[in-house]
Amino acid sequence: MSLRLSSPESNLKAPMRALTVPDFAARIMTASPPKTPGYSLKTLAGMPTSLSLLLLLACAAQPVFSYPQFQQFSEKHSGRPVDCAMCHSNESGPQGTGEGQIGSLDAEAMKRLNKARAAMEPQSDVNSPILNSFGNEIIRTLGKRKVLECMANPAKLAEFLGEKKDLDEDGIPDGQEFLDGTDPTNKFHGDPWKLFVANLNKYKAHVILAVLAIFALDFGFAHILKGMTVAMKTRSVGKDLHGTP
Amino acid sequence: MSISWLRTTVESTKKAGEDGRAKPGKLIDFLTERFPTDKMNFHSMLEKKEVPVHSMSWGYYTGGLTLFFFLIQVVTGLLLLFYYQPTVSDAYMSVEYITKYVSAGALIRNMHAWSSSGMILFALVHLLTAFAMKSFEKPRELTWLAGVLLLFITFTFGFTGYLLPWNQIAVNATKVGLQSMEDVGQYLPGALSEVPRILRETFQGEASVGQSTLGRFYALHVVILPLCLLGLLGLHLLQVQLHGMSQGADERPRAQEKFFPIFFFKDLSLWAGVFLIFFVLALTVPFESFLPYPLLAPYNPLGATPAGIKPEWYFYFVYYPLELLPFWVILLTSMAAVVVLFLTPWIFRGTSRKTLKFLSLIATAYLVIMTVFGQRIYDLLKGGG
Numbered sequence: 001m002s003l004r005l006s007s008p009e010s011n012l013k014a015p016m017r018a019l020t021v022p023d024f025a026a027r028i029m030t031a032s033p034p035k036t037p038g039y040s041l042k043t044l045a046g047m048p049t050s051l052s053l054l055l056l057l058a059c060a061a062q063p064v065f066s067y068p069q070f071q072q073f074s075e076k077h078s079g080r081p082v083d084c085a086m087c088h089s090n091e092s093g094p095q096g097t098g099e100g101q102i103g104s105l106d107a108e109a110m111k112r113l114n115k116a117r118a119a120m121e122p123q124s125d126v127n128s129p130i131l132n133s134f135g136n137e138i139i140r141t142l143g144k145r146k147v148l149e150c151m152a153n154p155a156k157l158a159e160f161l162g163e164k165k166d167l168d169e170d171g172i173p174d175g176q177e178f179l180d181g182t183d184p185t186n187k188f189h190g191d192p193w194k195l196f197v198a199n200l201n202k203y204k205a206h207v208i209l210a211v212l213a214i215f216a217l218d219f220g221f222a223h224i225l226k227g228m229t230v231a232m233k234t235r236s237v238g239k240d241l242h243g244t245p
Numbered sequence: 246m247s248i249s250w251l252r253t254t255v256e257s258t259k260k261a262g263e264d265g266r267a268k269p270g271k272l273i274d275f276l277t278e279r280f281p282t283d284k285m286n287f288h289s290m291l292e293k294k295e296v297p298v299h300s301m302s303w304g305y306y307t308g309g310l311t312l313f314f315f316l317i318q319v320v321t322g323l324l325l326l327f328y329y330q331p332t333v334s335d336a337y338m339s340v341e342y343i344t345k346y347v348s349a350g351a352l353i354r355n356m357h358a359w360s361s362s363g364m365i366l367f368a369l370v371h372l373l374t375a376f377a378m379k380s381f382e383k384p385r386e387l388t389w390l391a392g393v394l395l396l397f398i399t400f401t402f403g404f405t406g407y408l409l410p411w412n413q414i415a416v417n418a419t420k421v422g423l424q425s426m427e428d429v430g431q432y433l434p435g436a437l438s439e440v441p442r443i444l445r446e447t448f449q450g451e452a453s454v455g456q457s458t459l460g461r462f463y464a465l466h467v468v469i470l471p472l473c474l475l476g477l478l479g480l481h482l483l484q485v486q487l488h489g490m491s492q493g494a495d496e497r498p499r500a501q502e503k504f505f506p507i508f509f510f511k512d513l514s515l516w517a518g519v520f521l522i523f524f525v526l527a528l529t530v531p532f533e534s535f536l537p538y539p540l541l542a543p544y545n546p547l548g549a550t551p552a553g554i555k556p557e558w559y560f561y562f563v564y565y566p567l568e569l570l571p572f573w574v575i576l577l578t579s580m581a582a583v584v585v586l587f588l589t590p591w592i593f594r595g596t597s598r599k600t601l602k603f604l605s606l607i608a609t610a611y612l613v614i615m616t617v618f619g620q621r622i623y624d625l626l627k628g629g630g
Contacts, residue, residue, distance in 0.1 A: 081552045083539040091542055183538035188344060188351060188531040199529035210524050214517045221513055225506035232292065 070178075073154035078181025086183065087135035094130040105129055120145045133167055134174060134184045141165065155179070171198025278384045281487060290486040296508045297490060297498035304374035305490055305508070306515055311371050312482075313516045314364035315474070317523070318402075321357040322467065329409070331463035333456045336411035337543040351531070358532035359523050361403060365559045368399050369612065376589065377605035379598050380491035386590040388484040391477045393586050398474050403557055405466040408459060414540035417554040419462075420454050425567070432573055453546075495598050562612050565619035569626055 075082045085091035089100025097103030105113060109129040116128035116136070122143040126136050138147060142160050150157045158175030165174045170187035172194050177184035180191045190198075200207065284290065296305060328347055330339040343350040372392065375381065381389035408419045423445050430441035450457025490504075502508055533541055539551050556564050567575050585592060593601060614622075 081537040081539055083551070085539065085542065091539060091545075092548070181537070182534070183541075186538065189534050189538050189541070192530050192534045195531065195534055196529045200525070203528050206528060207525055210521060214521050218514055218517045222510060225510050229506050 067151065069151045070154045070157065074178055074181045077155070077179050080181035082181045085132065086178070087131060087138065089130055089132050089135075100130055100132075102130060117144070119143060122146070132185055137165065137167055137174065170195060171202060279387050279484065279487075284487050291505045294486065294489050294504035295501040296504055297493060298500045298502055299494040299496055299498045301374070301378055301494045304371075304378050304493060306512060307367055307371035307374050308485070309512045310515065310519060311364055311367040312478070313519065314360045314367060315478070317356060317360040317520075318364060319471070321353050321360065324353050325357060326467065331409070331459055333411060333459055333544075336409065336459060340410045352527055355527035355530075355532055356523065359527050361406065362532075362557075362559065363519075363523060365399055365403060368396050369559075372396055373605045373609055375491075376593075376608075377598070377602040378491060378493040379593070379596075379601055380493065381590040381593070382491065383590070383594075385484065385488055385491060388481055388488070389590050390587065391481040391484065393589075395474060395477050395481060398470055398477065400559070402466065402470055402474075403559060405462040405470065407557060408454075408462045409466065411459065411544050412541050413544055413551050414536060414554055416454055416544040417550050418556050419458070421554065422556065423449055423454065423458075428572060429576060432576055558616055561619045562615040565615050565623055568623055 071082050071084065071086065074086065083091045084093040088094055090096070090098050092098065092101070094100075094102050102113070112127050112129055115124075116126045116131065116139055119126050119139055120143055122141055124140065124143065126139045128136055128139065131139070138157070138161070142150075142157075146160060147157070150160065158179050161173070161175035161178070163173045163175070166172065167174055168183075168185050168187040170190050172180070172182070172190045174184040176194070177190060180194070182191060183189040296302070325343060328339055328343045328350070330336055340354070343354055345351070347353075375389070375392065404419075404422060408415050426448075427441050427445040430438045432438075433440065448458065448461055450461050492498075537553055540553060542551075555561075563575065563579065566578075
């Protein structure tokens with residue numbers, strides 16, 4: 001009997017799921033860059049029905065993929081399961097109608113999404129609703145063009161992010177967290193050894209105080225016990241002298 | 246009324262024994278030997294008590310350390326109770342709140358997690374050393390039995406506490422655990438085969454792991470199990486103080502040291518050192534950092550089960566064999582192991598300490614190999630990884 005509920009492969013497949021037909025049709029119509037997640041059906045409004053139907057039919061036959069290269073690389077490099085939540089708002093990726101997915105976006109959020117998609121160069125003001133703080137930081141720091149370049153060699157992403165970016169301020173650079181397959185937005189998650197070294201350095205004053213307090217307590221206890229022993233002996237000697245049982 | 250009845254019974258049995266008409270019952274003999282009332286005083290239990298000094302003396306400290314970890318669990322657990330919400334809608338958020346917004350919340354939660362592992366580790370080490378030292382010998386059978394029950398309660402603490410953060414790994418691992426419990430039923434005869442299902446339903450409380458399960462696990466974790474543990478711990482410690490430390494080794498002790506204050510002070514100093522180590526660990530290494538982050542996301546009843554669901558490390562010695570061998574093999578082996586554990590004082594009554602040490606080393610090797618290399622063994626045999 002196997003107690004495993006799912007295999008690691010099942011997780012890998014999740015982000016490679018084909019876009020929904022309306023998503024893909026809408027994406028083509030708005031002329032977004034290739035291999036980017038699609039738009040909602042809302043953008044189809046106003047298009048000629050025949051054109052829409054043609055596009056829908058054409059797209060239905062072609063599965064379109066998200067960016068699984070980064071996830072697969074991180075997973076392989078670290079040996080840890082990694083999901084889309086490393087960069088995306090939703091752990092299942094940008095497609096769908098759940099929270100932080102394209103299907104649930106309103107007009108204002110779509111505007112922000114389009115702005116993020118157009119941010120080909122670094123240092124743009126990006127706040128994509130389908131990305132989390134790490135995903136947005138990547139686009140902000142590198143620009144979309146560089147991210148697309150990294151797809152062939154995802155290890156470059158860590159290199160481009162550098163040693164200084166540390167969103168969660170846990171002492172481990174974001175690029176390193178990408179390589180380690182840990183959460184770059186959670187300061188309580190990281191490679192245990194690296195966290196140990198970083199936090200020991202950060203909390204050295206606390207550790208020194210704890211050492212001093214424990215030694216002081218131990219010293220105090222030793223003297224209390226010594227005093228109690230002396231008191232017990234004195235009492236027993238007194239009893240012997242007075243002949244009491 | 247019941248006390249007077251008991252007193253009358255004991256007195257009449259004693260009187261009958263004195264008259265030569267009948268001998269006191271074996272049970273009363275057994276209990277009198279295990280609970281010697283003449284030793285139930287401060288002088289015998291503390292002042293007079295001595296601890297032998299020999300090559301296995303370190304084994305005497307393992308029980309104290311387990312108790313120390315339990316005390317940390319009580320203190321940190323009580324502090325966590327101030328904020329934790331045992332409802333499926335709020336449990337995850339309350340844990341997040343403790344970790345991210347409560348002063349020293351992350352430290353307290355981390356201490357609780359680290360010391361739960363410490364408690365189980367030292368409970369196991371204590372059991373193995375007590376076995377190797379033959380500390381279950383007459384009149385210490387009750388000490389052993391209470392200790393074995395305490396170990397099971399400690400494991401149950403781990404199982405029930407695992408669900409409380411209500412994240413992906415918590416709920417999915419609990420589902421697997423409860424399912425395994427029900428699976429035992431198919432190997433039991435007749436009406437007994439229904440017992441595991443009833444037990445599962447009782448713990449689960451509804452069709453799937455949900456609010457009722459969380460409520461019940463919470464009640465078990467913070468009220469029922471601590472009460473059981475306190476009762477058994479009282480019995481265990483009373484027995485240890487009444488009968489003193491066991492001989493522990495075949496060699497002649499190098500010396501005898503006073504339990505109070507010498508051994509007691511050494512014990513406290515060791516607690517202080519261990520506290521320091523665990524404090525630094527809790528401060529620097531979040532316990533959850535050992536798990537993949539997708540497993541720490543809030544539980545999603547509609548989503549797919551994420552990969553890598555496993556129980557806590559202290560269940561690996563059962564988990565990996567379960568993955569590799571047929572269920573009935575593990576069931577039979579586990580049942581045999583439990584029976585042997587409970588009957589140890591009688592099964593190994595005449596066994597030498599040398600043999601017991603050897604058996605204890607084999608058990609230790611098995612536990613270490615399965616805990617540390619279990620995943621590699623699994624990958625090797627199943628062709629994964």
